[in-house]
Amino acid sequence: MAILGVLAGLAMIFLVLLEGFEAMIWPRRVLRPYRVTRLFYRTSWMFWRALARWIPVGKRRETFLSVFGPFSMLSLFATWVFGLIIGFALLHWSLGTSLHVQQDEPGIGFGTYLYLSGVTFFTLGYGEITAADRLGRALTVGEAGLGFGFLAVIIGYLPVLYQAFSRREVTISLLDARAGSPPSAAQALLRIAQAHDLAILDPFLAEWERWAAEVLESHLSFPVLSYYRSQHDNQSWLAAMTAVLDTCAILISGVKGACPYQAQLTFAMARHAVVDLAMVFHTPPVPPDPDRLPAERLQQIRELLSAAGFAPREGPAFETKLVELRAMYEPFVNALGQFLLFNLPPVLSDKATVDNWQTSAWTRRVAGIGNLPLLEGDEHFD
Numbered sequence: 001m002a003i004l005g006v007l008a009g010l011a012m013i014f015l016v017l018l019e020g021f022e023a024m025i026w027p028r029r030v031l032r033p034y035r036v037t038r039l040f041y042r043t044s045w046m047f048w049r050a051l052a053r054w055i056p057v058g059k060r061r062e063t064f065l066s067v068f069g070p071f072s073m074l075s076l077f078a079t080w081v082f083g084l085i086i087g088f089a090l091l092h093w094s095l096g097t098s099l100h101v102q103q104d105e106p107g108i109g110f111g112t113y114l115y116l117s118g119v120t121f122f123t124l125g126y127g128e129i130t131a132a133d134r135l136g137r138a139l140t141v142g143e144a145g146l147g148f149g150f151l152a153v154i155i156g157y158l159p160v161l162y163q164a165f166s167r168r169e170v171t172i173s174l175l176d177a178r179a180g181s182p183p184s185a186a187q188a189l190l191r192i193a194q195a196h197d198l199a200i201l202d203p204f205l206a207e208w209e210r211w212a213a214e215v216l217e218s219h220l221s222f223p224v225l226s227y228y229r230s231q232h233d234n235q236s237w238l239a240a241m242t243a244v245l246d247t248c249a250i251l252i253s254g255v256k257g258a259c260p261y262q263a264q265l266t267f268a269m270a271r272h273a274v275v276d277l278a279m280v281f282h283t284p285p286v287p288p289d290p291d292r293l294p295a296e297r298l299q300q301i302r303e304l305l306s307a308a309g310f311a312p313r314e315g316p317a318f319e320t321k322l323v324e325l326r327a328m329y330e331p332f333v334n335a336l337g338q339f340l341l342f343n344l345p346p347v348l349s350d351k352a353t354v355d356n357w358q359t360s361a362w363t364r365r366v367a368g369i370g371n372l373p374l375l376e377g378d379e380h381f382d
Contacts, residue, residue, distance in 0.1 A: 005094025012087035016080050020150065023076075024157045027221045029280065037076065044072055045227070049341060062233040065341060069227035073161070077154055081121070084150065088143045089117040097136030102128040116140070121147035164218040165228050171211045172230055172240045178204070181234045181356045185246035186301050186348040189255075193308035201251075202262040208244045209266040215241070216273035223280050226340060232356050238274075238342040242333045245270050246347050249325040254313030255305070271329045278332045283339045285331030292330065293347045298322075301348050 015036065023037045048068045055061040092113040099108060099116070116129050120140045131137045179188035192201055215237060219225050230236050248267035252260045278285065293301075298319065302312050312318050337344050 002094045002096070005090050009087045009090030009094060012083055012090065016083040016087065017150075020080055020154060023222075024154055029220045029276075036079075040076055040079065041072065041224070044068075044075070052341060059233055062229065066229040069224060069229070072227065073158075073224055080154070081147075081151075084143075084147065085114065085117045085121050088121070088139060089114040091139055092116060092131075092136060095135060095139075097139070098132035099136075100130045100132050117143065120144050123148060161222055161225065164214075164222065165225055168211070168215060168218070168225070168237055169230055171207070172235055172237060175240055175243070176235070176356045179243055179247075180349070181232065181354070182239050182343070182345040182349075183235075183243035184345050184347060184349050185243055185250055186304060188243065188247050189250065189305060189310055190308050193305065193310040196309070198257055201258060205244075205248065205251075205262045205266040209262070209269045212241065212244070212266065212270040212273045216269070216276060219273075219277055220280065223277075226277060226281070234356070236342045238333060238336055238340065239345045241270055241274055242329075243345050245274075245329045245333070246326075246345075249322055249329075250301075250312070252325060253318050253321040256311045256313065258310070267325070271332075274329055274332045274336065278335055281336065281339055283332075283335040286335045286338065287327075287331045288334040288344065292344065293322075293326070297348055297350075304348075 019035065019037050022035070045068065048065075052061055052065050055064055089110065093110050097113070099112070101108070112129065116131070119126055119129070120143045123144050131140050175183045175188075178191060179185070192198075192204065226237075245267060248263040248270070251258050251263035252267060254260075305312055333344060336342070
């Protein structure tokens with residue numbers, strides 16, 4: 001029993017340290033199939049998502065879902081700490097560490113060693129229970145140093161997470177005035193076309209190529225960021241990624257006057273991000289149902305873009321290429337949306353959109369500024 005206890009304690013300590021290293025420090029995707037962290041997130045998210053489905057769709061549900069990301073991180077840290085404390089308590093108990101006890105104890109059992117381990121890990125230094133033999137003292141010193149270093153490293157990486165989250169959200173916020181809220185490819189192209197300067201198209205797409213690369217790098221290293229939701233309920237990192245992919249797909253399929261090269265680069269980077277993240281969450285591709293861009297909606301986009309001077313290529317080649325490109329990413333973003341409970345944005349909204357900057361807590365919306373366009377039929381401020 002003593003040998004089994006020592007082996008179990010050592011295994012628990014090693015497993016927690018390995019999990020902490022892989023989840024917080026190692027900047028690579030972990031391919032090991034059996035991980036406590038992965039099991040923790042899969043089970044806790046399934047439970048959290050099931051609870052969220054009981055809440056009506058709207059702000060309350062989004063608020064409830066937004067709690068999961070930060071709360072799960074704190075819960076995971078607590079699980080790791082508790083695992084280390086139990087591991088060292090098993091070592092003390094299995095090795096029969098002799099104890100100095102300053103007050104009467106009804107009996108020294110596993111609970112006493114668990115208390116000693118907890119006090120040592122957090123370096124509280126009460127001193128009413130201490131190790132009396134050399135091996136026990138060595139274990140307490142080792143646990144105190146490990147506990148101090150472990151907490152420092154884990155807490156030190158929290159700013160890294162929030163910096164990555166902040167960079168992601170800043171660019172998403174910039175999409176509000178550029179493509180609406182929720183963002184759509186049709187609005188993005190219409191607003192670019194209204195500027196009568198196609199030179200702004202490539203910098204716009206290049207910025208989103210870099211953003212997709214940052215999302216890929218940060219969310220592969222810290223998958224928990226995928227659960228962090230945006231400040232506004234009608235925005236999300238997945239909606240932004242989908243809108244950018246839709247925009248690139250239309251441009252690559254053929255739009256007069258637009259060079260497709262930068263659109264191809266941005267499309268490649270954004271598709272890479274969504275496919276890799278779908279693999280991380282083990283979400284097999286699922287084509288959206290109903291179709292996000294039926295024939296009548298595509299024809300409406302054609303007419304709107306043509307009227308704005310951004311005419312798509314004539315003939316069936318445009319539709320064929322667009323269908324081919326959409327099949328490369330839509331099943332993946334749809335699967336991620338179903339798993340994370342994100343709504344995918346429309347390619348062209350079927351109702352008037354109101355940007356977040358046009359609303360406030362006191363008035364429903366304000367008049368447009370400058371040349372920022374609104375969708376057809378959205379000229380009146382009721």
